[in-house]
C-alpha cells in the first residue's frame with residue numbers, strides 16, 4: 001500500500017471504532033495537531049488491531065473538522081496486554097503507602113508482571129505525607145532489598161516531583177500502573193502543566209479507590225516523551241512460564257548472575273529441588289513460592305476445562 005510517510009501519527013486514545021491521534025510530522029506546521037480517526041476499511045481488524053501507543057500513517061486529513069483516516073500501522077516494538085498499550089519504554093508501578101494500604105503481595109505481583117515485559121521497571125510510593133519519616137525510610141530499605149530504588153512522593157512537597165519529572169522527560173513512553181486510588185492521575189496532573197484529569201478521594205470506610213480513570217490515555221510531556229495513565233486494577237494470577245519466573249526476581253538474578261551460584265539442574269525451580277543452591281533467605285522468597293503455586297493451579301484448572 002502506498003502511504004504518505006509525512007503523515008506519521010501517534011494513537012493517544014481509543015474508543016469503540018474511533019482513535020485520537022497526534023500528528024508527529026516534524027517538518028509540518030500541523031505537528032502535534034490532534035485528529036479523530038477511523039481506520040481505512042481495507043485494514044482488516046483481525047490481524048491489525050490498533051492500540052494506544054501505536055504509530056500509524058494517516059491520510060484524508062480534514063483540518064477544519066479535525067478528522068482523518070488511519071491508512072496503515074507501523075511495526076510495534078512491544079505490546080502490553082493488560083492494559084493494552086503498544087511501544088512502551090518504561091513501566092512505573094505506583095502504590096500508595098496508605099489509603100489504600102500498601103499490600104506487599106500486590107506490589108510484588110505488579111513488579112513481576114512488569115518485569116516480564118522486558119522493559120525498565122520503576123516503583124513509586126505515593127502519599128508519604130500519611131506516614132512518619134521512619135516508616136518511609138523503612139519502606140525504602142525494604143524495596144532496596146527487593147532490588148528497587150523506590151521513588152517516594154508526597155503532595156505536600158511539590159518539589160519532590162521535580163526529580164521524577166526530569167527522569168520521565170528522558171524516557172520515550174512511560175506507563176503508570178497500579179491499583180485504583182493510589183494517585184496515578186494526581187501524579188500526572190502534578191507534572192503536566194494545565195492538565196486537570198478527574199481524580200477522586202478514596203472511599204471513606206475501606207479506603208479503596210473509586211475507579212475514576214476509565215480509559216487508557218497517552219499524554220505528552222514533550223514531543224519526544226509521553227506518559228500513559230491507566231485505570232487502576234488489582235493484579236490476579238500471572239500467566240508467566242514458571243521456568244522463567246525466577247529470572248524476573250532481582251534477588252535471584254543477583255545470586256545467579258553476579259555471585260555465580262548454580263543449581264544441579266538448569267531448570268531448577270528453587271523449591272525443594274535436588275541440588276538447589278539458592279540462598280532462600282530473602283523476603284520475597286515466600287511470594288515467589290506463592291506465585292509458582294498460583295500459576296501451577298491456574299494452568300491445571302484451565303487444562304481440565
Ligand SMILES: Nc1nc2c(ncn2[C@@H]2O[C@H](COP(=O)(O)OP(=O)(O)OP(=O)(O)O)[C@@H](O)[C@H]2O)c(=O)[nH]1
Nearest residue numbers: 155181182183184185186199200201211212213232
Ligand atoms: N494525602 C495524599 N493524598 C493523595 C496524594 N496523591 C494523591 N492523593 C489523593 O488520592 C486520591 C486518589 O487519587 P487519583 O489520582 O484519583 O488515583 P488513581 O490512582 O488515578 O485512581 P484510579 O483512576 O481509580 O485508578 C485523590 O483524592 C488524591 O487527592 C498524596 O501524596 N497524599
Ligand SMILES: [Mg+2]
Nearest residue numbers: 184185212213
Ligand atoms: Mg486515575
Ligand SMILES: [Zn+2]
Nearest residue numbers: 263268270276
Ligand atoms: Zn535452585
